[in-house]
Amino acid sequence: MNSLLDSEAEPDVLIVGAGPAGLAAAAALSAAGIEKILVIDRDDAPGGLPRFCPHPGFGLEYCRWPHTGPGFVARLLKTLRGRAVRIECATTLLSLRDGPLAEIVGPRAGLRLLSPRAVILATGIRESNRGNLLIPGGRAESGIMTTGQLQRLAALKARLPNYLRSLVVVGTDHVAFSAILTARHLRLSVKALIGEEDRVMSYAPLAWLARACGIEVATGTRTQSIATAGGRVRAIEVADARGEREIGCDAILFSGKWLPEVAFLCGSPVEIDQRTNGPVIDQAMRTTCSGVFAAGNVLHGVESSGWCAVEGARVGASVERYLRGEMDGAQGQAEFARSSEIDFIVPQRWDDQLTHLDPKIRIPVTLRVANDLHKRRLVLLTDQSEIPLSRRQAFLRQRRAAVDFNNIGGLGAQRRALITFA
Amino acid sequence: MSGRCQVAIIGAGVVGAAIARDLSRYDLDTVLIEAHADPGEESSKGNSALMCSGVDVPAGTLERRLVQRGYARYRVEAPVLGLPIRKVGAILLAWTADEVAVLECELALGREHGFENIALLTADEIYRRWPNFAPGIACGLHLPDEAIVDPFSTVYAYCLDATENGAAFRRRWPVERVERNAAGWVLHNGGERIAASFVINAGGIRADLVDRMAGFQHFTIRPRRGQYLVLDKSARAIHDIIAMPTPLPGYRGILIAPTIFGNVLVGPTAENVEDREDRCVTAEGLAQLRQAMAKMVPKLADQPVNTIFAGMRPATEFSDYQIIPRYEDNWLTVAGIRSTGLSASLGIAEHVANLLIPRVFDAGRKEHATAIRVPDLSETSIRPWQDGARIASDPAYAEMLCHCERISLGEVRDALAAQLAPRTLSALKRRTRAMFGRCQGFYCGARLQSMFEAHEQSLGQRG
Numbered sequence: 001m002n003s004l005l006d007s008e009a010e011p012d013v014l015i016v017g018a019g020p021a022g023l024a025a026a027a028a029l030s031a032a033g034i035e036k037i038l039v040i041d042r043d044d045a046p047g048g049l050p051r052f053c054p055h056p057g058f059g060l061e062y063c064r065w066p067h068t069g070p071g072f073v074a075r076l077l078k079t080l081r082g083r084a085v086r087i088e089c090a091t092t093l094l095s096l097r098d099g100p101l102a103e104i105v106g107p108r109a110g111l112r113l114l115s116p117r118a119v120i121l122a123t124g125i126r127e128s129n130r131g132n133l134l135i136p137g138g139r140a141e142s143g144i145m146t147t148g149q150l151q152r153l154a155a156l157k158a159r160l161p162n163y164l165r166s167l168v169v170v171g172t173d174h175v176a177f178s179a180i181l182t183a184r185h186l187r188l189s190v191k192a193l194i195g196e197e198d199r200v201m202s203y204a205p206l207a208w209l210a211r212a213c214g215i216e217v218a219t220g221t222r223t224q225s226i227a228t229a230g231g232r233v234r235a236i237e238v239a240d241a242r243g244e245r246e247i248g249c250d251a252i253l254f255s256g257k258w259l260p261e262v263a264f265l266c267g268s269p270v271e272i273d274q275r276t277n278g279p280v281i282d283q284a285m286r287t288t289c290s291g292v293f294a295a296g297n298v299l300h301g302v303e304s305s306g307w308c309a310v311e312g313a314r315v316g317a318s319v320e321r322y323l324r325g326e327m328d329g330a331q332g333q334a335e336f337a338r339s340s341e342i343d344f345i346v347p348q349r350w351d352d353q354l355t356h357l358d359p360k361i362r363i364p365v366t367l368r369v370a371n372d373l374h375k376r377r378l379v380l381l382t383d384q385s386e387i388p389l390s391r392r393q394a395f396l397r398q399r400r401a402a403v404d405f406n407n408i409g410g411l412g413a414q415r416r417a418l419i420t421f422a
Numbered sequence: 423m424s425g426r427c428q429v430a431i432i433g434a435g436v437v438g439a440a441i442a443r444d445l446s447r448y449d450l451d452t453v454l455i456e457a458h459a460d461p462g463e464e465s466s467k468g469n470s471a472l473m474c475s476g477v478d479v480p481a482g483t484l485e486r487r488l489v490q491r492g493y494a495r496y497r498v499e500a501p502v503l504g505l506p507i508r509k510v511g512a513i514l515l516a517w518t519a520d521e522v523a524v525l526e527c528e529l530a531l532g533r534e535h536g537f538e539n540i541a542l543l544t545a546d547e548i549y550r551r552w553p554n555f556a557p558g559i560a561c562g563l564h565l566p567d568e569a570i571v572d573p574f575s576t577v578y579a580y581c582l583d584a585t586e587n588g589a590a591f592r593r594r595w596p597v598e599r600v601e602r603n604a605a606g607w608v609l610h611n612g613g614e615r616i617a618a619s620f621v622i623n624a625g626g627i628r629a630d631l632v633d634r635m636a637g638f639q640h641f642t643i644r645p646r647r648g649q650y651l652v653l654d655k656s657a658r659a660i661h662d663i664i665a666m667p668t669p670l671p672g673y674r675g676i677l678i679a680p681t682i683f684g685n686v687l688v689g690p691t692a693e694n695v696e697d698r699e700d701r702c703v704t705a706e707g708l709a710q711l712r713q714a715m716a717k718m719v720p721k722l723a724d725q726p727v728n729t730i731f732a733g734m735r736p737a738t739e740f741s742d743y744q745i746i747p748r749y750e751d752n753w754l755t756v757a758g759i760r761s762t763g764l765s766a767s768l769g770i771a772e773h774v775a776n777l778l779i780p781r782v783f784d785a786g787r788k789e790h791a792t793a794i795r796v797p798d799l800s801e802t803s804i805r806p807w808q809d810g811a812r813i814a815s816d817p818a819y820a821e822m823l824c825h826c827e828r829i830s831l832g833e834v835r836d837a838l839a840a841q842l843a844p845r846t847l848s849a850l851k852r853r854t855r856a857m858f859g860r861c862q863g864f865y866c867g868a869r870l871q872s873m874f875e876a877h878e879q880s881l882g883q884r885g
Contacts, residue, residue: 152868
């Protein structure tokens with residue numbers, strides 16, 4: 001497959017991002033007999049974020065049993081061995097245009113314009129940092145960072161300044177607990193997890209465990225400011241219902257508050273959803289740029305690596321259908337509206353022609369609620385009908401609610417349906 | 423690291439570095455002394471990054487004269503040094519009748535002093551050219567010559583130019599004590615000493631403390647903090663002119679300006695603070711910045727913020743610059759360069775050189791100067807990854823390290839290998855722009871840090 005970059009040969013499929021979604025998409029496509037698949041990744045090795053998380057809990061939805069992050073990556077790469085897939089690391093997608101035309105740059109590819117038949121965007125997510133979150137206070141030479149950055153530092157065996165001994169994690173979702181493990185590995189003591197919400201966003205037992213280890217888990221607590229002295233972090237200032245206080249620490253980790261990595265789409269024909277900050281897709285995972293598909297965490301923050309891999313497999317199957325001429329590259333025109341209780345819905349669009357798609361090919365309708373809801377039933381309202389989508393159940397903030405509906409028919413003449421709670 | 427020289431310049435901010443550069447053109451033994459590990463670590467790194475023509479500086483002041491001269495020189499000399507400059511223009515906005523009157527007066531004054539191309543624009547004209555301004559503007563004063571520059575590379579270029587032309591540079595050399603002797607002064611830092619016939623105090627935010635060490639007490643630094651926020655590059659599609667409210671006496675107000683790196687900068691606030699090190703961002707400050715956006719360009723409110731920071735302006739109780747030659751004492755103070763230091767730097771340097779030569783040193787001008795060039799980090803330059811020939815000759819320019827700013831491994835490697843190499847991670851950031859983007863190091867921070875550390879270690883091994 002060396003010819004992909006070295007000669008004029010164009011890949012049939014360009015997959016951008018070699019994380020769980022991208023690798024699983026490549027596996028699905030190659031298993032279906034599609035050749036000339038090029039996966040590019042901007043990092044120096046494939047695997048995406050799980051690469052930096054050497055603890056269990058990865059790949060569950062995709063494999064039969066959970067792996068460590070690097071273990072899951074190895075599992076995905078093993079599937080691709082001997083397949084017609086080329087993975088090119090240290091290679092960046094610069095821009096994307098109608099065609100699709102993809103401009104890439106890398107030490108082996110050079111600067112070049114590819115015109116593959118299909119592009120799969122699987123670029124994943126990053127965490128919001130202190131600036132994004134507008135947290136006031138002082139600046140520090142080191143000691144204010146995101147979990148991802150700390151995990152990369154650990155993986156690169158970079159030396160942390162000696163004065164960094166204790167840290168506070170802002171956020172209480174899964175990655176905050178992953179941060180505890182990384183911190184322990186780096187011999188940093190975690191003093192507290194700080195969350196604005198009134199409960200821990202990850203699983204409650206993890207919080208019990210953390211507390212058992214002497215880590216304060218403070219919910220309903222706002223991060224006010226960062227106190228520094230002499231260019232070092234001195235404390236984090238927080239406030240809860242009882243008032244304001246300081247928690248002394250040498251480092252502050254901002255975790256979670258995920259943002260899809262879509263900077264290269266600025267000015268491209270791929271429409272971005274203002275709610276998810278990721279590409280707008282339909283149930284076949286087609287974006288608004290014909291021939292360009294998207295899967296995994298780039299769609300919205302944050303899903304587990306296993307879930308992303310499952311989405312990768314689905315987008316692979318969808319692209320295969322497209323390449324075989326069984327499906328159009330253009331996105332469906334109908335769209336979902338959401339009630340105010342719903343934070344976002346993916347897919348945002350719907351193709352009335354594809355109502356009986358094999359579940360291996362389409363993405364289930366996934367949504368997140370803005371606040372915890374209990375004993376509510378989700379319904380789909382079109383101008384003709386009201387279709388129940390769920391039983392009466394709880395919908396929790398930051399937890400996936402995936403609704404698999406296929407036989408709803410079209411969304412009606414209005415080509416618009418409201419997803420709401422009854 | 424003791425030694426002796428003819429001129430010791432205390433402070434390698436933009437002003438001290440510019441002075442060192444100008445003096446390096448003469449047969450003079452000059453040393454530039456910096457307390458921090460890298461040049462430009464204080465006021466020179468936390469400012470609005472504007473190159474002002476001087477039109478909005480009060481006429482008749484030394485500041486006006488030196489800003490004008492600095493601007494004229496920068497336009498000619500910056501391109502030779504590889505430094506970018508983009509004339510984006512500025513607009514002062516008026517909402518009330520009082521403000522309109524102020525702008526009319528500014529227009530008349532400006533025209534009188536030779537700023538021919540400034541113009542009062544009607545609201546219609548403003549909205550036609552910049553449709554994203556909030557409704558309600560009465561008129562605006564357009565200053566087409568105002569420009570944006572790279573403040574970090576400017577200091578680096580001046581220092582590099584000075585050292586390549588013979589000036590010595592001492593980093594991590596905080597002057598702790600000064601002592602007069604028959605030949606001039608001896609500066610102390612721990613056990614090290616530098617003897618100098620003449621001292622130039624360009625101590626910026628601590629210039630008053632340096633003066634006091636020598637027994638001079640003409641002014642006190644009154645640190646004025648300015649908070650800023652930097653919007654992501656997507657904001658640039660909405661806003662591409664330096665916009666500011668009608669100035670109040672002594673305060674220019676919060677401006678919204680494009681940066682040479684392709685972002686939009688909002689700030690500064692103006693707060694007199696006690697502690698000259700207190701570069702904290704506050705909730706109140708951020709609220710003021712958001713208010714300014716809402717008032718001028720409300721569409722910017724939804725734009726992602728990349729980073730927030732605060733700078734410190736070295737103001738004094740006097741409104742004008744405090745450039746005080748004390749010939750009998752072999753001491754020259756260059757202080758109170760409040761907020762126009764970057765614009766005026768080359769004007770100040772020339773002024774200082776003229777004060778010293780030939781009166782203090784009858785030094786001849788060198789016949790040859792070594793030309794230096796620093797990498798152009800501006801968004802509109804041809805980046806190394808865009809240069810096919812460069813990538814072909816060295817693939818390290820095609821391997822991105824910082825994806826947000828598109829900074830390659832090759833550029834970081836070059837910055838670490840360059841003369842006056844950065845000795846802190848934050849200096850490396852300023853030298854390359856890596857980690858300056860929207861992710862602020864989520865992706866590249868660890869790699870950049872490990873590259874930096876490997877380099878520091880190799881320096882350590884070499885001694």
